[in-house]
Amino acid sequence: MAGMWSGSAGLRGTLGVLLAVIALWEAAVWVLAPPPIILPPPSRIWVDFVEAPGYFLRNSWYTLSTTLAGFALSVVLGVGLAVAIVNSRLAERIIYTLLVALNSLPKVALAPLFVIWMGTGVEPKIAIAVMLAIFSIVVDTVLGLRSVDPDAIALARVNHASPFKILVKIRFPNALPSLFVGMKVAISFALVGAIVGEFVAGSAGLGFVILVAQGQFDTSRVFVALVLLGILGTILFYIVEAVERLLLPWHVSQRAVARPDGH
């Protein structure tokens, strides 16, 4: 995966495919001429964006900050819960049961409740983002904290390491790769959560932009918001992946193929 995206050739390929799709879309709209309310051409979407870039970027920023706040909170809370789950049977039973029950509820159905509790500001949106994102963080972190070589723990115990040292020196670094798997899922879920929040009660953000444009049957503006959402989600995902590469150069998935001097 990494190789596909890291090389400039890979990037050129991706951009090429994207441009081809846009060109095809433009041509199709020209040829088939569907009503603009059904499908506007890419050129129209671009014009709409350029006419009011401040409006779109301001609302993108709002959604982005909500997403990042929700994501950061999910990571902090999720890792904390995972540590508690791994360290205590009781915590495992309580937290896991609650988490699984919560996760099986459709979060959209919970959104109005959060609005009642927290008002129409940014707080309920962050809360919904956390609700959506935290599950994968907890599940993957628990997995990572648990899949430790028993001999590594034995080594620590023979050397009289405290449980805290074992957590910091062995369990946590060992869990990082799987925490990143969880984070890559969570970052997209946090964005979905932010949009859901804006749909339910919003006066800003890309979700709000979509609702307003829909009310005015302005399909082109809906598309501007969708494209911005796509770009936002993609960039966020690759930022997480870049951080992963930076922090985990030692992990199997990141290693170069060659093994210098191994004999």
Place this chain on the structure above:
Amino acid sequence: MAACVEIRAAGKTYGSARGPVIALSDVSMDVAEGEFFSLLGPSGCGKSTLLKCISGLEGISTGGIRVRGQALSGPPKGLGMVFQRDVLLDWRTILQNVLITAEFQGRPTAEVIDRARALLERFGLGAFQDRHPWELSGGMRQRASICRALLCEPEILLMDEPFGALDAMTRDDLNVELTRIWQAARRTVIFVTHSIAEAVYLSDRVAMMSAGPGRIVEIVAIDLPRPRPLSIRETPEFARHVAHIRGLFAALGIVKE
């Protein structure tokens, strides 16, 4: 010689889904201070379990184990442990991996770091201390894990089939290095192996173990002179020891004649 490890009528029983399993039965032995002592036997004879019990990582069900006069409750002080797999942590360099035993107990001092470097140098890993484990061969990795065990200058070194996963040539190398280190430091070593030749080459005494239930059937003294070059394995005395042990195992029906 003072006894470093005393084991009296030790037994261990596991509960399992199909009823209790007797892993160790009535094990009694003494390991002297500074002795190189091997536990030899086929797989399933409980030799690794016995080592885990001596390390304090696992408790025994009956009998008693004393290390330097102290009854065991958890891992005793001054213990070094080497496992069959090297258990090096991928995110740490070789030097950092060696230092971890010190880090478990506090912040490594400059002196400890120097000692780690010196150990790596002595095991031929000086040039590799800033590499990561996956960049090294199996033999080099196991060398690093021995350095890790030796860093805190343990009084007792427990080794659980440390060379079992290595090729024969690397194994020979490490056998020689281990005897050399042991000769210089004279710490107590308890070494688990299923190779008769390895046990004879390394040990002062060999405890022969048998399965079902795991027990010691015989303790054999190896009176070969030290230092022992690898070539000692071609001498008639060495062959006599190996034949003696093999014969005993065969008489017990543990190996085929």
